[in-house]
Amino acid sequence: MESNKEKLEAEKGHNDEHGGIFGANTELYFAIISGLLLGTGYGLSFSEGLPSWVSNAFYWGAYFFGGFFTLKEAIENIKKGVFEIDSLMLVAAAGAGILGEWAEGALLLFLFSLGHALEHYAMAKARKSIEALASLAPPVALVKRDGREEELPIEKLELGDTIVIKPNSKVPADGVVVKGEGSVNQAPITGESVPVDKKPVDDLQKDYSKEKSIKPENRVFAGTINGSSALEVKVIRKAQDSTISRLIKMVNEVEQQKSPTQLFTDRFEKIFVPSVLVLVVVLCFAFLVIDEPFSKSFYRAMSVLVAASPCALAISTPSAVLSGVARAARGGVLIKGGKPLEDLGNLEAVAFDKTGTLTEGKPKLTNIIPWEDADEQHFLQIAVAVEKQSDHPLAAAIVKGVQEKYPDLSTGDASKVKGIVGKGVSAEFDGKEVFIGNKALFKDKGLGKDLEDKVTALEKEGNTTMIVQYDGKFIGILSLMDVARPEAKGVLEKLKSIGIKQMIMLTGDNQQVGEAVAKEIGVTEVMGNLMPEDKVAAVEKLDKQYGKVAMVGDGVNDAPAMAKSTVGIAMGAAGSDVALETADIALMGDKLEGLPFAIGLSRKSRAIIKQNLWISLGVVAVLIPLTIAGVASIGPAVMAHEGSTLIVVFNALRLLVYKNK
Template sequence: MENKTNEHTSSDQHKEYEHDHEHGGVFGPNTELIFSVLSGVLLGIGFILSFIGGTPEWVSLVFYIGAYFFGGYYTAKEAIGTVAKGGFEIDFLMLLAAIGAAILGEWAEGALLLFLFSLGHALEHFALNKARKSIAALTDMAPKTAIVRKGDQQKEIPVEELQLGDIVIVKPNSTISADGVVIKGKSSVNQAPITGESIPVDKYPIENASIDFQDKMPPSENRVFSGTINGSNVLEIKVIKESKDSTLARLIKLVNETEAQKSPTQLFTDKFEKYFVPSVLGLVVLLLFAFLVIDETFSESFYRAMAVLVAASPCALAISTPSAVLSGVARAARAGVLVKGGSPLEDLGELTAVAFDKTGTLTEGKPKLTEVVPYQNVKSEELLTATLAVEKLSDHPLAAAIVTGATKRLGENSVEEASALEAITGRGVKAKWKGEEIYIGNRGLFEEDLSVSIPKELTSALEKLESNGNTAMIVRKGNTFLGIIGVMDTPRKNAKDIITNLKNIGIKRMIMLTGDNQRVADNVAKEIGITDAWGGLLPEDKVNAIEKLRQQENKVAMVGDGVNDAPAMTKSTVGIAMGAAGSDVALETADIALMADNLEDLPFAIALSRKSKGIIKQNLWVSLGVTAFLIPATVFNFAGIGLAVLIHEGSTLIVVFNALRLLAYRTR
């Protein structure tokens, strides 16, 4: 997003200055750990031999040098690479300290330093890989081949060769190989790998498979995603996205980019290190000449300087935030919440207000027949039958809702279709049914177009329905009023509970933004417990509303579908897209994407963010606290190289494993 990416580095830049630790070698991916163990073994042998009488000193020295080689190989490799790019980082400081110990003849301490430092790096690599593997599992879910039907023949081909419009056969309990639409077969599909939904979703064939779905997504009950798992029945799927553009492929790409997007805390620690490391080098240079002003030998001053080098290396600080961010992002991805980096992960936990688009976010997004009000002696069945007969001929979205609702209420009874349907723009429709004209429309249709007075009783019922948020339509057959039907986009079943949960976790204001009139907005807000309802808004008005909210509140999120709400999302602190699976615009626009169309994921995401923020703070206190203790301890000779490296590497492992707790995070 334009206003949020200015401080993000590219993935390449990120990898240029961060330790990758992907150290393979002669022993495969675990070479760094094996080298570290060899270093420790050689150090131990050399140390033991030094206590055996009659053993020449050079024998122990050979083992120490071997320990230096295996313990310092990757440290030197990192240090040389960093210096070549004009930087000074932790590995460089550690290498200097080890070389200094060797110059002093303290080969055992130098070897201990390199052994523990390399072991710490190897274990850190192992621990962080647990978080990375949680994300990398997405890649493993991607199927490699697909069974394609060509006429009467079936052929297995690589998924990269799939073309738009191909018909893919998906066997029971196998992975779906492409984003597509079901054209044959019914089955339950496990969408957890993409959306995080715990319960399989029923999928049905679409009625018209010839539609071009490039610009319009099919309904969720007909749509399937690559990487999801078919149930117990065979499905035939029409491919609507190439493998490189599938939801899974885009998800993998976006998740892999999250490490390049640094959080505010990480930017702070990077800036801190930028000034801290040169300051430490300056202090070390001064300490080298301490023998000139205090009563000690050059060797003692040199040893103290090397110990300070170890103590001041900000290894724990450097890894404290990235490890927590990576773990938090991985945990969110497992629950079907895509968080694009550290910045939105931290910001989400600091929200004080959340703005929601109404349609499709707080409501179902699909109008439903909610009210049937017969007039005087007319029966409900008669009103519904006449309405159904006419609306069956219409292609208006409200007509589809009326047909579905009326059919459900009337059952399987056959209804004689109307004829000669005519749409009256902005007013309603008219048609012929059973020899009489049927009019269905708003008040303007009857009072202005037909110059017919609406009975007081109907007017009163009409106003009541409209005040409750319904779109109300009067039905008239010939000269007789049959009654009123009401259609409404109803709130999601769990919307009220979710709003309550958000209030309970400290979100002060929840604002609904909608293009509907204020009366409809107020009614929906009252029903689900929204604190503010702002109606009658155009897309540009929503942008202004978010800007106004940001002046009133500290941090504001905008929750919408990622399409018409994109401008407002861009202006918010955190843009959150609903039902982002299958929506390219939602995935591109939002900072956080709720892959399933499930608002319940929002309280979870906020709670996870707060937990992540808490762990980041704990890690910062540990890393800064240890550094603040060790520097004076080594300056005043309370601790030597050995103790400094033990505490230093111990703190590094503490912050990494503390961050990994996020992978097991659960809400109560």
């Protein structure tokens, strides 16, 4: 069974091709040796007492060390049937040698190998941000088995094992808390800045490994950091299936997924490279047309070959995509490939699921209204006494809401509690009949105009109302509502400020409820009364209307709509298999604040990709005519060429320090 680090080593094995006798940086050391030999040979060439072969010998040594890794890579690519554009540098260096221009050829290979070595070093900086994820989870866990504790490698943990997590230590596996209470810093996985309070699950015997929905306060993730209290956790995922392992795997797969710009550069190179080769062949025979020796025509052709090699173009987009994805992962956002990274920054419309995305996903008590001359204390005692015996979610919300507002409220016990499907509940309190329910429950009893108008007004504001009747008299109204997330309004304002023009709410609730929430938080459009299949149709309509649209949901019942959108974004994906599989972008924490960060990062990535394209194509566009005209030789061409390659790589690495404004 492979550990996270072993998987990463296997996946990044291609980077090891640049290692050797001096370790991972052998290519860089070879480039430096090449430069020293080149400089020595150049210095000796001014000594009149020495034969030319002495300085040439140093140039030949520079050829060996400067061309070693380029030749090695070229041979391996040819074996695979691939002819990389970088291999053309070898042809140009060989051509310079044939002409006796050993210093020029050595300079070309020195600068090219130095550029490549620094490029690989810089790109490794981006990969290290991803590889750092592998070290988040500790290598061993303290396991309770057969009445004793023992340390085991995390790869040997089994489902159902109970592990002990000491204070201020890392969590080794995904699981549920079975003993102890305390806070856990989930920032490494979800990006949440505030530690999350944890407590034991209600049913210690239940198999939570098959449970699709586990409360955040009961669940812990591998790689998170325990607070000051000891916890005991039951393992619900093996090491290779943990959230962090899947996150590492998906982020590494990004390198194989090409963005629209990468696809464009690939198509461009397929046309550009053959065109350059034809031009080089033609230039070799320029001496037949113009009065110059073959050596000069051949040298000019080799210079053009160097100038036209689009190395900077080839690396410009992958380096930006990799850096952007790595930065997103550090911020608790999983971006699955270059396409969603680019597409997200090009959006002007975002559709949101309402329940659980823009709202908290659970009803809260919003109004307590005693009716006419009823005593509020007595009214609430009756309501709580009845509702605490009901298992309906609205009943639990009423009891919780009243107890939060009046913690010292004493209640008696109701009897003969009976649910009335779709309408409410009946019971007895102090020997008198009680009814609690919606308008339909009292349809035949006559609510009275004032009471009915009040209930209607509350419902227009998005509330679900419960009317309380005691001993044949209406004594009050309780209203509940799935309230907006505290951060929703601020997030939507931020989205508007960064250029998102349309924010659409898609909800299965009625239009009035949706509009009430929308008015509170600033949504620009509401589509209510939608079934899951209606949401898919709505996304298709929005896509045609706005060109591109993102869909933000919980990744489960919104999966079909997310799949239809340009970019599917899942909330709270750390605990959802479906979200991680179906979404293009996953906000690992259950926090909306990750959305403006992701969009801002995407826009920065798009800007850097465009800058890199202009730099790489601009240098090629300037160098080709200059080398054809003979203004620039191989030396200046390779310096400009390699300089542009390094500029685009280091420009892309700026994404690693991107900050959400």
